[in-house]
Amino acid sequence: xxxxxxxxxxxxxxASLEKIFNAQEMIASSRIAKARNVALAAKPYSDAIFDxxxxxxxxxxxxHPIVRKDEDNPNVAVLALTADRGMxxxxxxxxxxxxxxxxxxxxxxxxxxxxxVYGRRxxxxxxxxxxxxxxxxxxxxxxxxVEVAEEISNALLDAYMKPADEGGVSELYIVFTEFVNMxxxxxxxxxxxxxxxxxxxxxxxxxxxxxxxxxxLYSFEPSRDEVLDRxxxxxxxxxxxxxxLTSAASxxxxxxxxxxxxxxxxxNLIDELTRKLNATRQxxxxxxxxxxxxxxxxxxxxxx
Amino acid sequence: xxxxxxxxxxxxxxAADRPVWSGEATMVSLPASExxxxxxxxxxxxxxxxxxxxxxxxxxxxxxxxFKVTDGFxxxxxxxxxxxxxxxxxAQPITEGE
Numbered sequence: 351x352x353x354x355x356x357x358x359x360x361x362x363x364x365a366s367l368e369k370i371f372n373a374q375e376m377i378a379s380s381r382i383a384k385a386r387n388v389a390l391a392a393k394p395y396s397d398a399i400f401d402x403x404x405x406x407x408x409x410x411x412x413x414h415p416i417v418r419k420d421e422d423n424p425n426v427a428v429l430a431l432t433a434d435r436g437m438x439x440x441x442x443x444x445x446x447x448x449x450x451x452x453x454x455x456x457x458x459x460x461x462x463x464x465x466x467v468y469g470r471r472x473x474x475x476x477x478x479x480x481x482x483x484x485x486x487x488x489x490x491x492x493x494x495x496v497e498v499a500e501e502i503s504n505a506l507l508d509a510y511m512k513p514a515d516e517g518g519v520s521e522l523y524i525v526f527t528e529f530v531n532m533x534x535x536x537x538x539x540x541x542x543x544x545x546x547x548x549x550x551x552x553x554x555x556x557x558x559x560x561x562x563x564x565x566x567l568y569s570f571e572p573s574r575d576e577v578l579d580r581x582x583x584x585x586x587x588x589x590x591x592x593x594x595l596t597s598a599a600s601x602x603x604x605x606x607x608x609x610x611x612x613x614x615x616x617x618n619l620i621d622e623l624t625r626k627l628n629a630t631r632q633x634x635x636x637x638x639x640x641x642x643x644x645x646x647x648x649x650x651x652x653x654x
Numbered sequence: 655x656x657x658x659x660x661x662x663x664x665x666x667x668x669a670a671d672r673p674v675w676s677g678e679a680t681m682v683s684l685p686a687s688e689x690x691x692x693x694x695x696x697x698x699x700x701x702x703x704x705x706x707x708x709x710x711x712x713x714x715x716x717x718x719x720x721f722k723v724t725d726g727f728x729x730x731x732x733x734x735x736x737x738x739x740x741x742x743x744x745a746q747p748i749t750e751g752e
Contacts, residue, residue, distance in 0.1 A: 391672040398668055398738040402729050405701055496670045496740070568731070571702040572688045580687075580703040581727055584738075588670065 354634070357627040361620055368616035371609050374437060378606035381492065382532070385599040388493070389529075392595060396588040403545075403585050405568050406578055414575070415511060416582045417545050423520035425462045427484070427509055428452060429502070429542075431526040431597040432472030434491040439608030441527065441535075441601055442471040448537045449525045456523075464509075464519060468502065468594075484509070492598050499591035506590075507583055510543050526593040527600035533607065535600035542589060545582065661695035662714050664734045667721060669742040674721065681712040682735060684728055699731040709737060710748065718748040 430449040432442045449465075456463040466485045467473050473486045485505055490498060512518030522543035528536045570577045662678040683692045685707025693700075709721040726739030 388671070392670065394666070394668040394673045395670050395738055398666075398729070398736045401736070402701055402727060402738070405729065405731075499670075500740075568699045568701045568729070571686060571691075571700060576687070577701055577703050577727065580725070581701075584726070584740075591670065 352626075352630070354627060354630050357623055357630060361623045361627065364616050364619050364623065368613055368620065371612040371616055375606055375609035375613055378602050378609060381602050382599065382606065385493070385595070385602050389592075389595040389599055392588075392591060396592055399581065399585050399588050402581050406574070406581065414578050414582055416543065416586065423514035423518065424460060425464060425514065425517070425519045426456060426521040426523065427466060427506060427519040428456070428463050429466040429468065429506065429522065429524045430472055431524065431593060432467065432469030432475075432491070433601045434470040434489060436471060437608060437612075438601055438605040439611075441604040441608075442469070442475070444537050445525055445527065446472065446475055448539065452523060452525060452539055461521075466502075466506065468498075491594075492601055494591070494594040494598055496591060499587055499594055502594075503583070503587035503590045506543075507586060524590070524593050526597045527604075529596045529599040529603065532603050535603055540593065542586065545585065660714065663693075663695040663697075663730075665711055665737070666735065667709065667711075667737040667739075667742060670740050674742045675711070675719070675745055677711075678714055679711045679735075680714055682737075683710045684737070685709070685723070686728075693728075693730060693735060696733055697730050697735075699729075701727065701729045703727050704737075704739070709742075711745075716749075719745040720748045721745055 428449060430445055432445050436442070453463045453465070464484045465476065465481065467476060467483055468487045469491045470488045473483070473488060476483050487498065487502060506522055509517070509519050510522060514520070521541060524540045524542050526538060526540065528538045530536055660680045662680050663682075664676070665679045665682055666676040667674040681692060681694050683690060684702070685691075685705045687703040687705055690707075691702065704723070704726050706724050707722075709723050711719045711721070713719065721737075722743040723737070723739040724741045726737065728735060728737045730736075
């Protein structure tokens with residue numbers, strides 16, 4: 351049985367860990383609301399872009415490179431959205447697992463995946479294993495701003511628009527975590543490029559019956575192609591921003607859950623250790639008593 | 655007050671990270687890619703790319719608000735104008751109405 355001193359030391363260190371976990375949990379739960387608000391605030395913009403793309407898609411025969419698939423080029427890009435910091439449970443590891451299986455699947459299809467990583471944890475994971483990573487971004491994974499989304503989408507669109515012999519890619523996949531609710535976050539794989547334009551008629555049937563039959567026929571200025579050139583990259587950027595925001599909310603929720611479990615575990619551990627400490631102390635007291643009584647008995651016996 | 659009898663339209667200005675302003679307006683002038691463009695109520699449906707510049711919104715009261723914007727696009731249909739831009743500063747009053 352370990353000494354009382356050792357138990358006391360372990361209890362003290364577990365108690366300070368518990369304080370850290372508890373603080374982390376409280377920080378995460380206060381940030382959740384903020385992350386959700388940020389995601390909501392960005393919604394009107396992505397809605398506006400989506401409507402515009404829908405209006406453009408109505409005019410058929412769009413031959414913009416962003417919607418056209420270049421079958422001959424085997425190079426594809428994969429973007430994995432991971433966390434900057436640990437203590438978020440399985441958040442980064444499930445992203446990495448999904449990414450690995452996606453890479454293996456693409457390899458089987460005869461494609462050459464190129465990896466892009468956002469988030470320090472993912473970057474260190476791949477650096478440590480000596481993997482070839484085409485591009486990395488770090489910082490602010492729990493509150494990604496427009497600037498990060500712009501940087502990432504510019505780099506990826508650049509790679510996408512380049513011809514195959516200059517290292518261009520023909521597809522772009524994003525591995526991110528969808529925020530379902532506080533308890534459930536799901537890893538999802540999204541094919542971002544080429545953009546799949548939703549068929550407007552199908553979409554309208556799915557919509558509420560109150561939707562107008564005919565959509566307005568827009569006039570485009572300066573020309574349809576130039577508006578497309580401007581709007582489609584913005585569409586991609588806003589979709590990427592959306593992915594970043596939902597990943598950030600998931601990361602915070604994951605961290606909160608992980609820290610909640612860690613706090614509970616630490617408390618259980620402290621309870622268990624305290625019980626053991628008490629048992630040890632009691633055993634020591636009993637032993638001392640036995641020794642005193644035994645020696646007193648021995649003295650009495652000698653007198654007789 | 656003559657201004658109030660003018661037809662109005664709904665205007666919605668959104669930046670990439672937040673909605674900026676929404677309300678009624680009688681006229682909006684925009685830095686369209688081919689030069690400045692004014693939009694009155696009941697304009698034909700239009701989708702236009704815009705450059706960096708100043709979006710001026712004339713409210714029914716006659717107040718003119720200015721929004722400094724970076725590039726983006728606008729769409730107008732069913733008397734509703736949506737201005738979607740990368741970034742946008744808060745409204746600055748340019749002229750006061752009566």
